[in-house]
Amino acid sequence: MTRARIVGTGLIGTSIGLALRAAGWQVSLQDPSPTAAALARDLGAGTIDDETPDVVVVAAPPDVAARVVAEQLERWPGAAVTDVASVKGAIASGVAALAGPGSVERYVGSHPMAGRERSGAVAGRPDLFEGRAWVVVPTPRSAPEAVDAVRALAAAARGEVVVMTADEHDAAVAAVSHVPQVMATLTAARLRDRDEHAVGLAGQGLRDVTRIAASDPQLWTQILAGNAAGVREVLLDVQEDLAAALDALAALADEASTSGADDGPHGERRGEHANALGGRYAPAPGAPGARAVLARLLDDGNRGRALVPGKHGGAPTAYDVVTVVIPDEPGSLGRLFAEVGDAGINIEDLHLEHAVGHPVALAEVSVLPAASDRLRDHLRSTGWRIH
Amino acid sequence: MTRARIVGTGLIGTSIGLALRAAGWQVSLQDPSPTAAALARDLGAGTIDDETPDVVVVAAPPDVAARVVAEQLERWPGAAVTDVASVKGAIASGVAALAGPGSVERYVGSHPMAGRERSGAVAGRPDLFEGRAWVVVPTPRSAPEAVDAVRALAAAARGEVVVMTADEHDAAVAAVSHVPQVMATLTAARLRDRDEHAVGLAGQGLRDVTRIAASDPQLWTQILAGNAAGVREVLLDVQEDLAAALDALAALADEASTSGADDGPHGERRGEHANALGGRYAPAPGAPGARAVLARLLDDGNRGRALVPGKHGGAPTAYDVVTVVIPDEPGSLGRLFAEVGDAGINIEDLHLEHAVGHPVALAEVSVLPAASDRLRDHLRSTGWRIH
Numbered sequence: 001m002t003r004a005r006i007v008g009t010g011l012i013g014t015s016i017g018l019a020l021r022a023a024g025w026q027v028s029l030q031d032p033s034p035t036a037a038a039l040a041r042d043l044g045a046g047t048i049d050d051e052t053p054d055v056v057v058v059a060a061p062p063d064v065a066a067r068v069v070a071e072q073l074e075r076w077p078g079a080a081v082t083d084v085a086s087v088k089g090a091i092a093s094g095v096a097a098l099a100g101p102g103s104v105e106r107y108v109g110s111h112p113m114a115g116r117e118r119s120g121a122v123a124g125r126p127d128l129f130e131g132r133a134w135v136v137v138p139t140p141r142s143a144p145e146a147v148d149a150v151r152a153l154a155a156a157a158r159g160e161v162v163v164m165t166a167d168e169h170d171a172a173v174a175a176v177s178h179v180p181q182v183m184a185t186l187t188a189a190r191l192r193d194r195d196e197h198a199v200g201l202a203g204q205g206l207r208d209v210t211r212i213a214a215s216d217p218q219l220w221t222q223i224l225a226g227n228a229a230g231v232r233e234v235l236l237d238v239q240e241d242l243a244a245a246l247d248a249l250a251a252l253a254d255e256a257s258t259s260g261a262d263d264g265p266h267g268e269r270r271g272e273h274a275n276a277l278g279g280r281y282a283p284a285p286g287a288p289g290a291r292a293v294l295a296r297l298l299d300d301g302n303r304g305r306a307l308v309p310g311k312h313g314g315a316p317t318a319y320d321v322v323t324v325v326i327p328d329e330p331g332s333l334g335r336l337f338a339e340v341g342d343a344g345i346n347i348e349d350l351h352l353e354h355a356v357g358h359p360v361a362l363a364e365v366s367v368l369p370a371a372s373d374r375l376r377d378h379l380r381s382t383g384w385r386i387h
Numbered sequence: 388m389t390r391a392r393i394v395g396t397g398l399i400g401t402s403i404g405l406a407l408r409a410a411g412w413q414v415s416l417q418d419p420s421p422t423a424a425a426l427a428r429d430l431g432a433g434t435i436d437d438e439t440p441d442v443v444v445v446a447a448p449p450d451v452a453a454r455v456v457a458e459q460l461e462r463w464p465g466a467a468v469t470d471v472a473s474v475k476g477a478i479a480s481g482v483a484a485l486a487g488p489g490s491v492e493r494y495v496g497s498h499p500m501a502g503r504e505r506s507g508a509v510a511g512r513p514d515l516f517e518g519r520a521w522v523v524v525p526t527p528r529s530a531p532e533a534v535d536a537v538r539a540l541a542a543a544a545r546g547e548v549v550v551m552t553a554d555e556h557d558a559a560v561a562a563v564s565h566v567p568q569v570m571a572t573l574t575a576a577r578l579r580d581r582d583e584h585a586v587g588l589a590g591q592g593l594r595d596v597t598r599i600a601a602s603d604p605q606l607w608t609q610i611l612a613g614n615a616a617g618v619r620e621v622l623l624d625v626q627e628d629l630a631a632a633l634d635a636l637a638a639l640a641d642e643a644s645t646s647g648a649d650d651g652p653h654g655e656r657r658g659e660h661a662n663a664l665g666g667r668y669a670p671a672p673g674a675p676g677a678r679a680v681l682a683r684l685l686d687d688g689n690r691g692r693a694l695v696p697g698k699h700g701g702a703p704t705a706y707d708v709v710t711v712v713i714p715d716e717p718g719s720l721g722r723l724f725a726e727v728g729d730a731g732i733n734i735e736d737l738h739l740e741h742a743v744g745h746p747v748a749l750a751e752v753s754v755l756p757a758a759s760d761r762l763r764d765h766l767r768s769t770g771w772r773i774h
Contacts, residue, residue: 090643093643114590132590133588162588171585175586176588176590177589180574183570183574184570185684185688186625186628187625188688188691190562190625191562191692191695192690192694194694198559200549201522202500202695203500205567205571205598208595208596209570209571211592213692217685217686221682225681232636242622242629245622246619250615252611252612291608301575301601304600305597307578307583307586308593333734334721334728340721387426
């Protein structure tokens, strides 16, 4: 049986303990706070003892992770040691500088791509890593056995193992995690200037864009500092796009402020096609170009967004959607699914629209494109209304 | 009984129709596409006829809204006319220029702060506006009776009426809607440079920040152009914050790249507190200041985020979500729905997560809170795995 030691029993450490226990591993727990370690033990994440581990997981904050890794390498001379911090190059350099001779080979970085809005052992769950990427980051000096031990750990915790170099990892998380954090922060920071009335108009879009702006400033200062070069590189490109957008907006604002001047009498204007949004009468030179700049940027955003995988890590796939009207009575959905099953068609995704007070609901049934016409025909022939 | 006419039966128009019908109003529907109007009618949003309305709602794209408002003012000389576009100053100028003499007094702008990532009549719902702000924007020339009519409309659709001038409105939505759109777009646009591997590391944070980057570029070009001055003003402040963050990151990246040079022998280093994240050995002058810049920005983001209102009553209803593991084989969903029906429980909403290459899918079944424990017990007892 494999024995793991977990150093740091917050959300991630506790979840790893729970996941490894579920996989039949033995787990020892350690935390600077005895209370925190005891809580994780009581939650079933492991035991508190000094059994010799095969692999040690350092789940400590990024600014102390390298030091704790070095300590663990020294304390357990037979164990592979990994950390789970969200920057990897800086930790690896720190370990290389701090670790005793002949021990740095047992260090392999890792980064499970999982987290929750909540923190602490109580929020831990054994399925936190299920189906999510767990990046394993060997250093050039990592021994193959150590890499295998950390891969086995990630797989036992049910993560999907992805191997990357520290540079690859840090560039990737800059784009998919650290820069989004900065952008959410920049957006939220601007709300401080607004009165309550204005912020009261916020909708789901603002809530989504700014949700992670509530993240811990101390932790994120460490993360951004630890990946400063990678984050900066992406943000420089953002800065360039932003400057182009600002130029376009300046041209459009000019156009709008000058276009009011030469409104003709009403009679001449009515019936003409008029673009009410600036430039309706005397477009300033360059303003059509300004719209094109914005449209191209928005389109780039569409294309980037389309690359973002769905909730459970699957590649986005294009399905055809068949929209079926469902009478709002118990058993209707059961009948629909029985019909779909009869047609031998698999439902790939499904969304049910059911608004309170609405006489009918709509089921949006996603199927492989090849099956959609057949499904529509089959459902129509059996009396369903298709939209 | 009040009679409304809705011109444009997309998501918003159809939802207004459904909401007004639920409030006992009579509703006539009109759309340039007869199919779209018929769909909204079939969904219960109103009838297709030429009855004289008391109030007309123009739910057309922003670049034609002013023209359509002017046409409706002319066609229905006794009706108040409003639009629902998300910019107000530009539409009001357009209406003032295009409307016939003596009719501009019957125009009052409005902007219901509701939307969904999905569009079209099929996504319409009668509770879309419930508990959300519905901004009513009189022009200096609006007649009091017209303002009252539009306020009554917004209240009947269950929006929370907020009265603002066009300038107040446009400045507010720049900060809470238009700039967040630009920021989501800028973030998503950078993902195009990344390989699949990198984007595969995305988590919920990236999904949230970039969700609205999937918005329609044509519509958003119109919106941003229509509020160019307001959006630009906020984005100039963002540009300043971004420049400060870039300077801080440059200092930290310099520090990290030079700090490796003077690593002492291991023996001297071990046991010391070491900050693994840059500046661990010979902090460059100014680097502590750089961390303070980032920390202050992140803290500003915290404070801005804290101002964002929650879903307070705005969410149609809070349901409990029961997550059920579905074997990926034809007929599984049918069996699930049969079981739910057997338990006498109505499904209020449902989302199926089905990732390619994964052996199982997850069905997120929303039910009334009072029913969720019973549903969990029933499904477990009949052999389903509940997450």
